[in-house]
Amino acid sequence: MDLTYSTEQRRFRQEVRSWMEAHVPAEPLSSFDATREGFEAHRAWERTLSEGRWGMVTWPESYGGRGLDLIQWLIFEEEYYRSGAPLRVNQNGIFLLGPTLMEYGTPEQKARFLTAMASGDEVWAQAWSEPQAGSDLAAVKSTAVADGEEYVLKGHKIWSSRAVFADWAFGLFRTDPSSQRHKGLSLIFFPLNAPGVRVQAIPQIDGEKGFAEIFLDDVRVPAFHRLGGEGEGWSICMATAGFERGLMLRSPARFQVAARKLVELYKAHEHEVEASVRDVVMQSWMDAEAYALSIYSTASRLTAGGQIGAEASTNKIFWSEMDIALHKAALSILGARAELLRSAPAAGDIGKWLDGYFFSLAGPIYAGSNEIQRNIIAERMLGLPRS
Amino acid sequence: MDFRFTEEQMMTASVVRDLLSDLCQPADLRRLMESGEARDPNRWCKIGEIGLAAALVGEEHGGLGLRSIDFVLAAEACGYAGLPEPLVENTGVALPLLAALSHAEGVAPFFEMALTGEITVALAHSANAFVADVDSAGALIVEIEGALYLAAPNTLRLTRQPSIDPFRRLFMIDGGVDTAMKLTGRNEAAPLLAAAFERGALFTAAQLVGIAQRCVDLAVAYAKERQQFGKPIGSYQAVKHQLATAQVKIEFAKPVLYAAAAVVEQPGMYSRSRVSQAKLAAAEAADLAARTAIQVHGAMGYSWEVDVHFFLKRAIALTNWWGTPAYHRGRVAERMLSGELGPDNTFASEATYA
Numbered sequence: 001m002d003l004t005y006s007t008e009q010r011r012f013r014q015e016v017r018s019w020m021e022a023h024v025p026a027e028p029l030s031s032f033d034a035t036r037e038g039f040e041a042h043r044a045w046e047r048t049l050s051e052g053r054w055g056m057v058t059w060p061e062s063y064g065g066r067g068l069d070l071i072q073w074l075i076f077e078e079e080y081y082r083s084g085a086p087l088r089v090n091q092n093g094i095f096l097l098g099p100t101l102m103e104y105g106t107p108e109q110k111a112r113f114l115t116a117m118a119s120g121d122e123v124w125a126q127a128w129s130e131p132q133a134g135s136d137l138a139a140v141k142s143t144a145v146a147d148g149e150e151y152v153l154k155g156h157k158i159w160s161s162r163a164v165f166a167d168w169a170f171g172l173f174r175t176d177p178s179s180q181r182h183k184g185l186s187l188i189f190f191p192l193n194a195p196g197v198r199v200q201a202i203p204q205i206d207g208e209k210g211f212a213e214i215f216l217d218d219v220r221v222p223a224f225h226r227l228g229g230e231g232e233g234w235s236i237c238m239a240t241a242g243f244e245r246g247l248m249l250r251s252p253a254r255f256q257v258a259a260r261k262l263v264e265l266y267k268a269h270e271h272e273v274e275a276s277v278r279d280v281v282m283q284s285w286m287d288a289e290a291y292a293l294s295i296y297s298t299a300s301r302l303t304a305g306g307q308i309g310a311e312a313s314t315n316k317i318f319w320s321e322m323d324i325a326l327h328k329a330a331l332s333i334l335g336a337r338a339e340l341l342r343s344a345p346a347a348g349d350i351g352k353w354l355d356g357y358f359f360s361l362a363g364p365i366y367a368g369s370n371e372i373q374r375n376i377i378a379e380r381m382l383g384l385p386r387s
Numbered sequence: 388m389d390f391r392f393t394e395e396q397m398m399t400a401s402v403v404r405d406l407l408s409d410l411c412q413p414a415d416l417r418r419l420m421e422s423g424e425a426r427d428p429n430r431w432c433k434i435g436e437i438g439l440a441a442a443l444v445g446e447e448h449g450g451l452g453l454r455s456i457d458f459v460l461a462a463e464a465c466g467y468a469g470l471p472e473p474l475v476e477n478t479g480v481a482l483p484l485l486a487a488l489s490h491a492e493g494v495a496p497f498f499e500m501a502l503t504g505e506i507t508v509a510l511a512h513s514a515n516a517f518v519a520d521v522d523s524a525g526a527l528i529v530e531i532e533g534a535l536y537l538a539a540p541n542t543l544r545l546t547r548q549p550s551i552d553p554f555r556r557l558f559m560i561d562g563g564v565d566t567a568m569k570l571t572g573r574n575e576a577a578p579l580l581a582a583a584f585e586r587g588a589l590f591t592a593a594q595l596v597g598i599a600q601r602c603v604d605l606a607v608a609y610a611k612e613r614q615q616f617g618k619p620i621g622s623y624q625a626v627k628h629q630l631a632t633a634q635v636k637i638e639f640a641k642p643v644l645y646a647a648a649a650v651v652e653q654p655g656m657y658s659r660s661r662v663s664q665a666k667l668a669a670a671e672a673a674d675l676a677a678r679t680a681i682q683v684h685g686a687m688g689y690s691w692e693v694d695v696h697f698f699l700k701r702a703i704a705l706t707n708w709w710g711t712p713a714y715h716r717g718r719v720a721e722r723m724l725s726g727e728l729g730p731d732n733t734f735a736s737e738a739t740y741a
């Protein structure tokens with residue numbers, strides 16, 4: 001065990017830091033969920049990143065990356081969040097579909113999709129859930145019927161994040177209409193502006209159009225848009241879900257920056273709040289540290305050729321619960337101002353804690369609910385009997 | 388010793404509950420929200436007809452002479468319904484205060500209109516950072532440096548402070564109080580303000596208990612309907628246990644709330660502590676129940692379309708209204724560390740040791 005950064009890693013950190021300092025927009029961008037302008041501003045930021053070849057540092061150079069390992073990726077993320085850079089509008093592309101494409105895509109598919117993904121030219125949405133297939137994802141009913149060299153897509157997807165403004169979606173479809181449950185499913189890409197696609201925004205708890213329903217009515221896509229073999233959709237999705245729950249989507253830096261801000265908020269109000277708030281703040285900070293340490297250990301193992309396992313589920317529970325506790329702590333420091341909108345004249349330094357708190361409440365739901373993750377841990381990690 | 392509500396107390400509550408279940412459904416809330424108005428005139432009129440405005444005003448002042456324990460279940464019902472109109476604050480907090488000041492010069496015309504429900508009365512109390520519902524009130528009682536004044540809201544310069552709860556109408560007063568009528572000086576005002584605070588905290592706790600129960604009820608109904616893996620999600624222990632845990636919180640907030648309602652009129656550390664304990668327990672129950680309800684609804688719970696978020700937002704707002712949890716913990720600590728403890732002191736008060 002060696003818990004020190006190499007000279008090369010330190011140099012790399014410095015490089016990221018300098019670049020971020022020179023390029024991160026001075027003013028925060030407006031939300032990518034609320035308006036087309038906000039979305040496009042985020043896309044422009046993705047282009048800037050990609051011009052600096054920072055779009056996805058772990059990807060091979062041929063796809064716009066730098067071919068770096070996971071430890072370097074963590075360092076990149078640390079500097080990214082530290083700099084206050086915008087959220088990644090293409091996170092479902094670069095963090096979820098990207099790594100999956102890398103593993104299961106043909107060279108032609110990688111060439112076609114990865115570069116445009118890394119550059120932000122094509123922003124992706126995930127179209128798995130359906131009204132009757134949430135936790136029970138294997139209940140998807142949407143179909144993809146082969147017709148010559150094409151598939152004809154039909155069905156109804158829901159809760160697709162950022163689909164309102166995104167360009168493409170990767171969906172889970174039944175290619176074998178007589179199949180049941182996990183069999184006969186395939187992962188297929190479709191443009192969100194293709195004829196027959198209708199996207200309907202679903203306002204979220206805060207009123208913003210953060211996710212959408214997608215209605216597919218005889219949407220034709222070439223067979224080239226299928227990732228992996230026909231009928232392999234389920235196992236490919238589970239690989240993607242591993243990225244979603246674990247390492248990629250929620251890198252520790254995000255929480256460490258939030259924890260640092262919480263500590264700053266606490267210090268600014270230390271004399272107005274109860275002594276016990278210190279313990280709550282400290283717990284959040286310690287949890288963020290523990291999460292980082294855990295991810296470093298997983299990343300080290302994966303870099304050495306290991307496989308991601310049940311820690312995808314333990315991670316997901318840990319970060320989602322930590323995120324709620326962290327934001328609750330902030331709201332308790334804000335006291336009477338916690339309920340105010342940021343636009344309120346008396347809002348003062350309330351920042352985005354309330355928005356963050358709401359979003360934290362979704363954490364135990366998306367990426368596989370925490371109840372389902374606990375079942376997975378109990379059954380697959382601990383070997384308890386299935387209910 | 389009889390820790391039960393009387394027939395009449397339960398009747399009052401069920402009148403309010405029934406009315407609100409007719410007129411204050413989520414669809415009604417959404418309609419009001421879209422209109423941007425402070426009140427639903429029809430609902431407010433029907434609420435007025437129940438004649439509860441002056442419920443807690445003494446008979447000698449023309450009120451019904453009820454006590455807090457008679458109104459606590461009604462306040463709970465208002466929380467359960469997510470009622471936007473200020474029935475609880477007006478009846479529970481402001482009017483008893485105005486009644487105590489009704490002898491002051493110039494108060495009579497306002498007080499009379501308030502008694503009949505023609506106007507509501509808002510209260511700017513230093514315990515709250517903002518004033519609620521002053522824009523729709525006919526009079527404002529305002530605390531200035533410990534003394535009490537009466538102002539006509541239309542003479543004030545008000546700045547709206549938008550809350551995450553679309554039905555909360557919070558304001559800061561930026562001017563115009565210089566023309567307010569003085570009602571009483573600091574000495575006389577102090578006990579009145581203290582009593583108003585106790586009622587404010589108590590009835591806020593009551594609303595929080597109602598909110599908590601509403602969240603559990605919404606989630607239970609959904610868990611019976613929603614099927615995943617071929618079964619209602621409510622059949623899974625992971626779902627059942629979370630809802631059961633939230634219900635346990637509610638069950639152990641209620642008796643504290645009711646005991647507090649029974650003693651809130653007695654000034655003193657023992658009663659203060661009970662009120663604070665009620666507020667803490669109720670806020671905790673509402674927080675857990677709201678988060679559980681969202682979780683049980685899955686992504687639905689994170690959507691605007693499902694009603695749980697109204698209750699989540701009200702819970703966030705009321706948690707800090709009439710005293711933050713920190714403040715209330717301080718008051719419980721005072722009683723725990725300096726009052727009499729032990730099983731024989733459950734119902735103790737200053738009177739016990741006088």
Ligand SMILES: Cc1cc2nc3c(=O)[nH]c(=O)nc-3n(C[C@H](O)[C@H](O)[C@H](O)COP(=O)(O)OP(=O)(O)OC[C@H]3O[C@@H](n4cnc5c(N)ncnc54)[C@H](O)[C@@H]3O)c2cc1C
Pocket residue numbers: 092125126127128129131133134135136158159160161162211362365366367368369370371372375613615616620623624625626682683684685686687689
């Ligand atoms: C903010 C947000 C963004 C999302 N983005 C996307 C997206 O981009 N693309 C996409 O495809 N989907 C997305 N989703 C949907 C997400 O994947 C689903 O919400 C999730 O899979 C749960 O499904 P559900 O909402 O239908 O809840 P349900 O499956 O109906 O679950 C409701 C409740 O029942 C519990 N439950 C269900 N089955 C069991 C069981 N067997 N044992 C114990 N408890 C159980 C759940 O844990 C949950 O608490 C998003 C969701 C949210 C909240």
